Amino acid sequence: MTPYRNTRYWLRDFRRGGRPRTKKEKFNQAHSQLRNVMERSFGVLKARFPILDKMRRFSFTTQKYLVVATMAIHNFLRRIRLNDELFQRFKDVRLEVSNTIEMNSESATSATQHVFRPHDQTFMHQLRDQVANELDLLTGM
Numbered sequence: 001m002t003p004y005r006n007t008r009y010w011l012r013d014f015r016r017g018g019r020p021r022t023k024k025e026k027f028n029q030a031h032s033q034l035r036n037v038m039e040r041s042f043g044v045l046k047a048r049f050p051i052l053d054k055m056r057r058f059s060f061t062t063q064k065y066l067v068v069a070t071m072a073i074h075n076f077l078r079r080i081r082l083n084d085e086l087f088q089r090f091k092d093v094r095l096e097v098s099n100t101i102e103m104n105s106e107s108a109t110s111a112t113q114h115v116f117r118p119h120d121q122t123f124m125h126q127l128r129d130q131v132a133n134e135l136d137l138l139t140g141m
Contacts, residue, residue, distance in 0.1 A: 023133060024132060027132035044090045048086055049074075052067065
């Protein structure tokens with residue numbers, strides 16, 4: 001699901017420009033925060049399992065199984081070792097990738113146009129609007 005285009009997105013913009021004012025900005029801020037968590041989580045996985053960082057040319061199916069297997073092992077380790085040193089090291093890191101590396105919302109939108117059929121895109125835009133409306137109701141204007 002892509003963020004709204006032509007609407008504030010980057011967390012640093014919200015830190016400089018204040019709280020989100022519209023439901024689209026609220027959605028984009030939540031999207032950016034969740035993306036930040038996902039980037040941090042993959043950073044932990046890549047640090048724990050270097051094979052994910054330097055993936056050899058395996059078939060797509062093999063790559064998929066490697067990712068699922070490493071996530072299962074990671075989750076197992078997290079359950080038995082709550083004070084995981086590696087996880088703690090990444091917990092406090094404020095990971096915000098620069099604009100040059102991270103896709104902006106416009107390129108993310110154009111990238112999804114090649115993957116999804118038009119009715120899929122319509123569904124995702126409607127779902128994004130529904131999530132934005134619910135966030136707006138939860139947080140108030």
